[in-house]
Amino acid sequence: MKATVIVTLKPTVLDPQGMTIHRSLASLGLSDITDVRQGKIFHMRLKDGLPPERTREQVERLAKEVLTNPVIEEYRVLWE
Amino acid sequence: MKFGVVIFPGSNCEHDCYYAIESVIGQPVEFIWHQDTSLKGFDAVILPGGFAYGDYLRTGALAKFSPVMKAVADFARKGGLVFGICNGFQILTEAGLLPGALLRNVGLKYVCKFLHLRTETTETPYTNLMGKGQLLRIPIGHGDGNFFAEAETLKRIENNGQVVFRYVTADGQITRIRTDPVRTCLAAQTAN
DSSP, rough: OEEEEEEOOTTTSSHHHHHHHHHHHHHTTTTTTOOOEEEEEEEOOOOOOHHHHHHHHHHHHHHHIIIITTEEEEEEEEEO | OOOEEEETTTTOHHHHHHIIIISSSSEEEEEEETTTTTTTTTSSEOOBOOOGGGGGTTTTGGGGGSSHHHHHHHEEEEEEEEEEOTTHHHHHHHTTTSEEEEETTTTTEEEEEEEEEEOOOSSTTTTTSSTTTTTTEEEEESOEEEEEOHOOOOOOOTTOOOOEEEEEEEOOOOOOSOOOOOOOOOOOOOOO
């Protein structure tokens, strides 16, 4: 089982890295891109045969309590 | 008054703090290891600057899980003085002991320079010997020093008189640049 956690800054939080990338893209002529927001992705591989419900709960908890600072960030978990 | 300076793996300003307490203000001071679980006997605890746990995930993000942080939270709840500098301030926000969070600097560059602070309140144990409006010329040095808090939180901090210092120009005018309350910023933690 694999889990992917995507952590991004909340829409209300300034993202200087995203803004800098956006400006650089514009200077490369990619002016159709109107906004860039940078985030983090955590790819996690889990042991086979784990109880799915408990595992999901644990990864959600990890995403919420460790990988994300709720003051400035939000997260999504994708499963495959 | 007995001071403690917490050492996390990756702290690098603990000796500055130790020296400042012992040699500058002449008070007893001891180091506290991040795995210690008791702050018995201390009157004030300093979380020094550095890069706790390497700061790889977010600044201060992993340090909040150190055993000592539970003791720091209990200590603060009971009215103990907790003082976070630079990375220590970031750890206090991550641990939820202070509101807000610290983002990357707006210009993305590490900022290292002298600037001025204006004393906004003298009604804290940290500033009660200073004059209101007194200017300090102080060095800063950080990459993630851009304090962020929701508008409501900022309003609450202002209304509660919890802004201890404000960044100003040399003649005392408020700077427009949103600069960075770390390394030299004091966290006022008062008993509820």
